[in-house]
Amino acid sequence: MLGVLRGSTATASLAVLVAFLAAWEWLPALAGIPEFILPPPSRVWQEFLRMSANERLWYHSGITSMEVVVGFLLGSLLGIVIGFVLGMAPRAELVLSPYILALQIAPKVAFAPLFVMWLGYTVYPKILVAVLIVFFPVMVNVLTAVRTVDPDMVNLARSFSATRWQVFRMIEYPASLAPLFSGLRIAATLAVIGVVVGELVGGNLGLGYLLTYGEGQGNTAMVFVTIILLTFIGIVAYAGVVLVERRVLHYMPKAQHATV
Amino acid sequence: MxxxxxxxxxxxxxxxxxxxxxxxxxxxxxxxxxxxxxxxxxxxxxxxxxxxxxxxxxxxxxxxxxxxxxxxxxxxxxxxxxVAFMLQKDLLLPWRSIRENAELGLEIRGAPAAERRERAMSLLAKCHLSGFEHHYPHQLSGGMRQRAALARTLAVDPAxxxxxxxxxxxxxxxxxxxxxxxxxxxxxxxxxxxxxxxxxxxxxxxxxxxxxxxxxxxxxxxxxxxxxxxxxxxxxxxxxxxxxxxxxxxxxxxxxxxxxxxx
The missing domain is CATH 3.40.50.300 (P-loop containing nucleotide triphosphate hydrolases)
Known part of the structure; x- marks a missing residue:
């Protein structure tokens, strides 16, 4: 993805897209599927232009993007801090582990109605769902990473009379970065899910609201446009993480830079 | 004795x-x-x-x-x-260049940057690693990595x-x-x-x-x-x-x- 595809591979990928769009455009009509069930791409495009002009599509996209970014940043930060703290306090983790597990198993999106009841039809409940859903993969990855740091590396630093803080700063923290970024990649896509569910539940803001609005209108094309834009936001968020990861983990062998 | x-x-x-x-x-x-x-x-x-x-x-x-x-x-x-030790595993930190790895012990002990850099460079040269100071550990062979580990061990001048x-x-x-x-x-x-x-x-x-x-x-x-x-x-x-x-x-x-x- 993103600059990795080259030459013939890129051409082949593009061909798949073109074939898919062509099939979507003409096959449903041939099969007698009506437009209100499966609108063709041309119809979706028209709807996209209409929504840009009349439905404040960019405003809603902006709200959703902002919620995704804020939710992702807050949730990741919280996950990183708690992950490191629990990673370095094995006893605290043992005490808390049943509750952490329970919270991890609980479907986070189910909290959305609760947050809407607490915080009203604002952007805050959406951000909160994103924070909650982003928190766990990040925290678990950081926690596991701190736990699995090679004890000999820690001993090496200790043999040079390193303080606890130096061991963290020079060994544990940098050793956790690669797993942290795998957690952040997952978190980037989860953040979009959290925000959309929050928007579906209540309020009149964001792409999730446009989804329910389009559904209420029986406007299938509108739903398609919204899904595509949500996917786009997800891709941008994911690519952003990958971009930062490449800069931070520049020392990693290229083979470990699997993009997907 | x-x-x-x-x-x-x-x-x-x-x-x-x-x-x-x-x-x-x-x-x-x-x-x-x-x-x-x-x-x-x-x-x-x-x-x-x-x-x-x-x-x-x-x-x-x-x-x-x-x-x-x-x-x-x-x-x-x-x-x-x-006392300094050296193991079978080279324990080079993958996020540090070879020079930065050789400096680890001196850095932990608070040596000034210029001094530890100079010492690391001279020891890496002695360990036949001149030209590889700015490489990362994964770019080196097992033998070279162990040489770098030796340079790191000698850098703190252990008794x-x-x-x-x-x-x-x-x-x-x-x-x-x-x-x-x-x-x-x-x-x-x-x-x-x-x-x-x-x-x-x-x-x-x-x-x-x-x-x-x-x-x-x-x-x-x-x-x-x-x-x-x-x-x-x-x-x-x-x-x-x-x-x-x-x-x-x-x-x-x-x-x-x-x-x-x-x-």
Missing amino acids: PEARIEFRNVTKRFPAKGRGEPDVLAVRNVTISIADGEVVALIGPSGCGKSTLLNMGSGLYLPTEGTVEVDGTRVDGPNRH VLLMDEPFSALDAQTKMVLQQDLAETLAAERKTALLITHDLVESIALSDRVYVMSERPGTIIEEIVIEIPGREDPMRRRRDPRVGAYVAELMSLLHVGERKEAA
């Missing part, structure tokens, strides 16, 4: 039992080892005999249950400036080097080249070293004396002085006809080849 640089005196180490009701694990029992200044001593024994436990006590990472470890007459009660099978992960030829380099460096810098190994010829070629350990709980069962000249040139020492007799002696002490069916 001249003044000892590092001395293990009647050292015993027990580890707490893993399960309830089980007895404690006795790793080493009543070990006494004394190494004079500038001496290189090998420690050889069957796997699991507690060699690495001794090394960890020497570097202050573990404390003995009984007995004492002393460096220059001062009791070792924690990690200290006088005593403790080495735990430093070459056992390398292929036979790389191993011989690195042994040669190590022996030359140790001789040139007049370093004191304890080399733990399971390679009989390595122990004979590189050291002044060899301690032989028993199976767990490990204790010293024999001390052999290697009376072949030229410790700084193990390649030449390996070719000496007396090596065969030493190997035979070590084999019988370690009961190598006595239980043919067990192998």
Whole structure:
């Protein structure tokens, strides 16, 4: 993805897209599927232009993007801090582990109605769902990473009379970065899910609201446009993480830079 | 015997039992080892005999249950400036360049950046790594990585080097080249070293004396002085006809080849 595809591979990928769009455009009509069930791409495009002009599509996209970014940043930060703290306090983790597990198993999106009841039809409940859903993969990855740091590396630093803080700063923290970024990649896509569910539940803001609005209108094309834009936001968020990861983990062998 | 640089005196180490009701694990029992200044001593024994436990006590990472470890007459009660260790694993930090890895110990001890940089560069040059200072560990071969680990160990200028099978992960030829380099460096810098190994010829070629350990709980069962000249040139020492007799002696002490069916 993103600059990795080259030459013939890129051409082949593009061909798949073109074939898919062509099939979507003409096959449903041939099969007698009506437009209100499966609108063709041309119809979706028209709807996209209409929504840009009349439905404040960019405003809603902006709200959703902002919620995704804020939710992702807050949730990741919280996950990183708690992950490191629990990673370095094995006893605290043992005490808390049943509750952490329970919270991890609980479907986070189910909290959305609760947050809407607490915080009203604002952007805050959406951000909160994103924070909650982003928190766990990040925290678990950081926690596991701190736990699995090679004890000999820690001993090496200790043999040079390193303080606890130096061991963290020079060994544990940098050793956790690669797993942290795998957690952040997952978190980037989860953040979009959290925000959309929050928007579906209540309020009149964001792409999730446009989804329910389009559904209420029986406007299938509108739903398609919204899904595509949500996917786009997800891709941008994911690519952003990958971009930062490449800069931070520049020392990693290229083979470990699997993009997907 | 001249003044000892590092001395293990009647050292015993027990580890707490893993399960309830089980007895404690006795790793080493009543070990006494004394190494004079500038001496290189090998420690050889069957796997699991507690060699690495001794090394960890020497570097202050573990404390003995009984007995004492002393460096220059001062009791070792924690990690200290006088001892540095080197393991089979190079333990290079993948996020640091080779130069930054060589600087690790100096950086932890708070040396100024310019000073540690200069020292790292000169040691990397001595370890034949000039031109690779800005590479990352994954870009280097196993032998080069172990050289970088040696540079990192020497950078803190330890009074005593403790080495735990430093070459056992390398292929036979790389191993011989690195042994040669190590022996030359140790001789040139007049370093004191304890080399733990399971390679009989390595122990004979590189050291002044060899301690032989028993199976767990490990204790010293024999001390052999290697009376072949030229410790700084193990390649030449390996070719000496007396090596065969030493190997035979070590084999019988370690009961190598006595239980043919067990192998």
